[in-house]
Amino acid sequence: MFELYKERNLSDNLSDTITFFKTFGKHFFKNFFIINGIFLMILMVLIYFISKIYTEVLFSNANNFANNPNYLSNFISENIFLVLGGFITAIILIAILSMLNITFPIVYLKLFEKEHHTNFSTQEIINELKKNIGKMIAFLFGTAFVIVPLAFIIFGVLILLCFILIGIPLVFIAIIGFSSWIMLSYHDYILNDVGFFKALSNGYYLLKLKFWTIVGTTFLMMMLVQIIQGIITIVPYMFMMGSMFVSSQNAGSQAENFSTLGILMTVIMVLSVVLSYIFNNFIVINQGLIYYSLHEDTQNYTTNNQIDLIGTDVE
Template identity: 35%
Template sequence: MIQLYKKREFGELFSDTFAFLRQTGKHFYKNYFLINGAFILVLMVLAYFFMKVYTSLLATSQGPINPDATIENYFNDNALLIVIFMAVFALVAVFVTFITYIYTPVYMLLYAKKGAADFTTKDIVNTLKKNTGKLFIYFFASMLISLAVFLGGGIAILILFVTGIGIFLIPLVVAVITLSYNNAFMEYLDSGKGIFNCFEYGLQLTFKRFWVSAGCVALFYFMIQIIQGIMTLIPYLVGIFSVFTSSSSLGSDPDESMGILLTIMLVFYVLSFLLGLVGNTVVQMNQGIVYFSLKEENENINTASVIDQIGTSGD
């Protein structure tokens, strides 16, 4: 089993992230989808109905009536239903995002305490319930701090984007921000420190070995984005190609054409969404490995534990 509290160099942060994913992947994603799977399914169903209604409106508006007017009339006639639908969609989406964000840190902290993936879905859920108060405090504090962080980060990203070559440094800015937040979150869950002390500590850890830690996370972001882009671009291009090469059927049977378009959109959405969720958890695994490595280097937790065990065995 992989040891989390361990000093690591750049290459080890990569190899240990993949080692953790390889050793715990089945257990990790099984519990993730048991906890969050139902809400992900609901989100996809809601997205399906939204796209189905929209494409149906586009199909029925292929006539003398202005398409924009047809869609506008539909929204005006069903305003209450649409508001309820969008509210439910937003709530489910926020909940899925919330669980996705907190799941990986909680899982890795449990793994660190147990020394292995020797815990159940119930243990994870109980840990989430036990830390409900801390979770809300963390997110409220995050929103307050984010006002300044995202303003500064946004300006930095804009400058990098304008300079052209700086575009390649944008993942580094994102990595610094997200790693600092993740360090603070894991420290807050795992210690009795105050929330703002944890944010200060998280930032301190990020800059302790800046190019090693932030650079590693930035490369993970870059890799995940490339993989996700390629995997989602393939069905999208296939769909566009099939629409343009079947122009004869578009005029004869618009309903069938819209059905094909809807299927393509659904495939694109499902692949993009699921890959996004999985990709985010992998990046968070890497951030967790970085956190445990920096914390060990800063506090010598594992070294002290080994010394204590030697002293106990000597008695």
């Protein structure tokens, strides 16, 4: 049986994440696409049209740029309502999908902890998500008005330190540590009856317990995800490069070549966005296992449960 509450080192965090998806991946992603599918499709269509319009303006009107350097700004001014409407809609959809995408794995692990199996239904997951809508919104605003300004201050100082070289590794470590701190805090915020700032405090405390193990695990998981995404997206990218080469050799019009290139770039953009949302589940689950592992280290859930079970089979 897969254990959430378990002491884990760096290799355990990685191997258990992979084991989790090998064991429960089918049930996990089936529910993920049922719940997030509609938002993903809407976002895909929106990104497709925005990217298509942008690439058409950029490539199909290349001659206009040569004759008029302000062509792009003029195009935006003439279509300001369309541009703003698309931008605002995209921001809202991205915010909704991002919060659902991050919260879904947390709620999934919560139900797994409660039921000790994955026989729970899609409706149970939806009900848990509904219960946490207020927390999702609160954390989103807290991130925008508290965490983001704090990040600007911290990384601004570290960037200044880059001029004396010591800041370069510090920025790298800080980005990973900061990301893990936010994720641990969000887990605590969703799973427990705590306020926003208390969750941030608890997340910081958990991060300090095994800082280097957490940073190392998070870095390796992010790298693994990026490598897999890169391998998948490199196929259409290579196809695009080949198409550019062929187009440059044939006698087709420049407009047709740019149009083909624009479509390929749009497809790659849409694919990259969708893959980032799908593979983000691996990072969140990995952070969730770290969260449960840290609580096992501090509160000994497994030992306490075993003590509670002593004598339960005695008639």
